[in-house]
Amino acid sequence: MNEHSFDRRRFLAATITTLSVGFAGCSTDTEGGSSTSKSDSGTSGTESGKKDGKYSVKIIYHGQWEGSFKSDSVSKSIQGSGNKTYDVDGNPSIVSANVQKSRKDSGEELTIRILKGDEVVQESTTTAAFGVVQVSTSAYYSGDGNGSKK
Numbered sequence: 001m002n003e004h005s006f007d008r009r010r011f012l013a014a015t016i017t018t019l020s021v022g023f024a025g026c027s028t029d030t031e032g033g034s035s036t037s038k039s040d041s042g043t044s045g046t047e048s049g050k051k052d053g054k055y056s057v058k059i060i061y062h063g064q065w066e067g068s069f070k071s072d073s074v075s076k077s078i079q080g081s082g083n084k085t086y087d088v089d090g091n092p093s094i095v096s097a098n099v100q101k102s103r104k105d106s107g108e109e110l111t112i113r114i115l116k117g118d119e120v121v122q123e124s125t126t127t128a129a130f131g132v133v134q135v136s137t138s139a140y141y142s143g144d145g146n147g148s149k150k
Contacts, residue, residue: 053117055088060111067099096136104129
């Protein structure tokens, strides 16, 4: 990968994160594959081991990936391979994340989860080659799709 391609991907990842802040549960697919998104207020995320009510972002994928996550006005670029969990500092009103597969392996699942404590509050998955997953949640609104306040 040349330097321009890497910079362009980082710029796109930051742009997608910024745009996804207002769209809870968004997901995007490229080159076929499938994508799902759900809000699971009853699903346990015990693998994080957190019970303190703080937010965290968990990437579940066996291959290499890159992306970013944002909480309120703080954005962080991330990259890695395998499963990884990032703690979100403070008590943000909005948390969003996007991650893209770094290779063409259609059929393999890439999942992002936003957890609050040990509870999965948003999750999105793609199986597309070079697939992009976006997910966000807001402390102000319920997951009923009507924008009602909590």
